[in-house]
Amino acid sequence: MTADIGDYAKSRYGTRSGYVCKSVKSLMGTSDQVPLVDEIPDKTPSDVSAQILSFMINSAKKRLFQNELSDVIITVPASFDSDQCQATLDAARKAGINVENMHDVLLYEPKAVIYNFMRMQECGEIPSDLLSLDTEKNVLVFDLGGGTLDVTIHRVGYTEKGILNIKDLAISRYTLLGGDNFDELLATDMLRRFEESNGVKVSIKRKEEVMCKLRKLAEKLKVDLSQAYDSARMSDIDLPEDYELEVVDIDLYDSYAYADTYTRSDVERIISPLMGYKYKLEDASKIQHMAEKDVNNIIYPVLDVLDKCGKDTKIDAVILNGGMTKFYLIPKRLKDFFGFEPLTTSDPDLSVARGAVYYHYCLHKYNVRKLEDPSSSEKTNVCTSALHPVIAFNTSTILNDTINLGLRGEYVSQLIPAGTELPYKSEEIRDKYKLDKATSSLGIEMFLGRGKTKNLPNRRIATRTVKFGRSYPADTPISFQIYINPLRMMTMEAWITGQPKTKKTMEMDISYENRHFAFLNVLTSK
Structure with a gap:
């Protein structure tokens, strides 16, 4: 069975239920x-994504007159967890x-966006002083697409050796x-208006x-x-709030046509719940107490990202x-929120793709190789060239x-703070935790968030039980060691302090889980 990808499939969504997905x-x-x-066999998200990638690869082969095209770059949201990244690789x-x-x-x-922006400045496609890197800058990338919003903060600048460095904050x-x-x-809102004006009720099936x-x-x-607003702005006039636009469908439902008008104020009122108008910059410090x-x-x-960076972090630019x-x-x-104009390119739809192309071009043009310094948690693609300045791509990420x-009761104890660079390996965590009662097993609850309790805004992400083989008395000290790979998969080791033979290893994905777990409160903090 062949699959249709793209605009044709999109046009059939809603009319071919069960045969089209988005x-x-x-x-x-x-x-x-x-x-x-049921007759469609490959229905996992990874299978469907593979169909889309195959379509893109085959299209590229035809345009580039290539028989093989296996060396590619795939962009993913910075917020993707280990399971999402692994599913993309699969x-x-x-x-x-x-x-x-x-x-x-x-x-x-977000890094692809910054690469593309810097490339455009270097090539003269946009003014070179839009984002001057004479000194390091804190850059916020606001990436709002059809289904996701990625907000990240990065420190961008050049090292003394001329290396472009983009560090996730x-x-x-x-x-x-x-x-x-x-x-x-x-x-x-259109459905409500249609039903009221025609005195009909659209059936659940339709x-x-x-x-x-x-x-x-x-x-x-x-x-x-948006086009009307931009045209008015270019003419140095304000688009009136009562500016009207027509909405028409000649056969929306059972031969009923839909013809309506929406004003600018109508649209702004309807979508206002998504705009966060009540928030200001200073509200970042209050985020942990919001519902x-x-x-x-x-x-x-x-x-969220401003709070993670701390109140002293000044945002120099928004892309x-x-x-x-x-x-x-x-x-x-x-602009109203930050007090300055955000930066944008002429075609933000393609910024990520162009940034990825530039990234891939440099990898091959300058013979970039992935190097992993065993003495550092930072993973960087680097190259040197006699004809070109040193170019580096910092591909490490951070704990989001x-x-x-x-702990016992409703409290939690911080293990690893947000912003920690990955991959990460801790020292032995000892002299901090102990068993709260005599037991032969250790119940572990892991939470994600910056709150002090197990309640919101913290969320439980995993529970594990460690069995030691024999009972240990209350107040027995417990040691931990933690490793987190670049895909945010965490490996945790736990053992009775001073008895390495009791060591047990657990793996867990540090992303939210929606399942409910039983509470296992057997740890206290010293």
């Missing part, structure tokens, strides 16, 4: 089957891509927000088909309104990326939130 990227790393009919293997290269196959998208974990959410709000049409109308409404209902907006992830940042309200909101160990 936004599979958000399912990567899960064991869930993509909701497709999809690449299935698509025939060589993932065991001399260089890293995966490139985090903070990565937000609140990513499940994108242009689709804006479309959904507008489409839901609702997704109708909503699919309305989402396309919503997307067009955003584009048309979970306040997470779903474009500013909360910004507050916009992703198709949704072309919607006029996004740069306007960020604090890892905590659950």
Whole structure:
């Protein structure tokens, strides 16, 4: 069975239920089957992604007149955890891509955006002083696409040897927000208006088909309104709040047409819940006390990374990326929030792709090889050339939130702080934890977040039980050692202090788990 990829498949979504899927990227790393009919055999997110990658590889072969094309760069969100990265690599293997290269196959998208921006400055495509690197700068990348929002902060500059260095400072974990959410709000309002004006009720069986049409109308409404806003701005005039745009579908449902008008103020009011208008810069310090209902907006992830960096971190520049940042309200909101104009390129849809191309070009043009210094946790692709300055690509990443160990009662103890560079290996953690009662087993709870208790904003990510073979009395000291690889997979060793033969090894993915676990409170902190 052959698969159709791209615009044709997109046009059939909603009318061919069970035969078309979208936004599979958000399912990567899960064991869930993509909701497709039984006759379609390959339904894991990795399988579907492999189909997409194969389509892209074959298209590239034809355009480049190549018989083989296995050496590629794949970009992923910086917030991807170990399971998501591994699922992406699995999809690449299935698509025939060589993932065991001399260089890293995966490139985090915010870094690709910065590479592309610096390339454009160096080539004169944009003014060279937009982001001057005479001194190191703290750069926030705001990447808002169709289904995800990636917000990251990086320190960007050149070393004394002329090496371009991009160091991750903070990565937000609140990513499940994108242009689709804006479309959904507008489409839901359109459905309400349609039903009220025609005195009909769309059946449950047909609702997704109708909503699919309305989402396309919503997307067009955003584009048309942005174009009108930009045209007015270029003419040095303000677009009136009562500026109207038409929304038309000649056969939306059971031969009923839908014709409506939306004003600029209508659109802004409908999508306002996603804009985070109530937040200001100083609210970053209050993020740990906010309710979970306040997470779903474009500013909360910004507050998250600002809080992780600390109150003394000054943001020197904001770079916009992703198709949704072309919607006029996004740069306007960020300008109001930061107090300066965010930077954008002429085509933010392609910034990640162009940055990845530039990255891949340099890897081969300058014979870059991946080097791992055993004395350092930093992994860097480097090269030297007699004709060119030294070029370096720092491909290390960081821990995007604090890892905590659950204690007896409701408290947690910090193990590894957010922002720790990966890969990471701890020293022996001893003289800090002990058994709270006589027992032959050790229950371990791991939490992610910067709170002090097991409650929100912290989330439980894993539980493990270690059995020692015999009982040990209360107050027996416990030692730990932790290793986290670049894909954020954690290996934890636990043993009775001073008795290495009791050592037990556990692996866990340090991403959120939605399952509920029994509490295993057998640790206390000294």
